[in-house]
Amino acid sequence: MTPSPLHTDPDCLFCKIAAGKIPSRLVYQDDELFAFHDIHPSAPVHFLMIPKWHIPAMALLTDEHAPMMGRMMVLAPQLALQQGCRPYPQGGFRMVCNTGVDGAQDIHHLHIHIMGGPRPWLRG
Structure with missing residues (x-):
């Protein structure tokens, strides 16, 4: 899937x-x-990963998004290590994807939080 202006939201x-x-x-x-x-x-360590085109939430993913989501899952550990997370198993990171109002999603564009580093963390 290739991002295009048709797949973005100018207000997002x-x-x-x-x-x-x-x-x-x-x-x-x-x-x-x-x-x-x-x-x-x-x-x-706390960063977000998003697709470049507008998908409002994980609940709206379709089969066509599977390759992109797979890339996100493979890329997340690589970026976590680059950003300072310690390697598995002593180190690690957490991935969170809030979805919908009940899931505490504030920005309605699919995004995954990748968090790690020495504990205890401020929140979570």
Whole structure:
């Protein structure tokens, strides 16, 4: 799946960040994915990974999104290590994907929080 302007929301905060219209502290980007540091980190390492096109929530994924989600799952541990998480099994990280109002999703653009570093963390 290739992102296009038809798959973005001009009012979405994360679409604007991925497009470079709002500054962020970049962790990673390619044609499909964008990762950036959380502005209110809950752990020593805390960044978000998003698709570059607008998918409002994990609950709305379809089979066509499977390759992109697979890439996210494979990329997350690599980026976690690059950002300072210790290797498995003594180290590690947590991945969280809030979905919908009951799932505490604040920004309705699919995003995964990757958090790690020495415990205890501020939250979570």
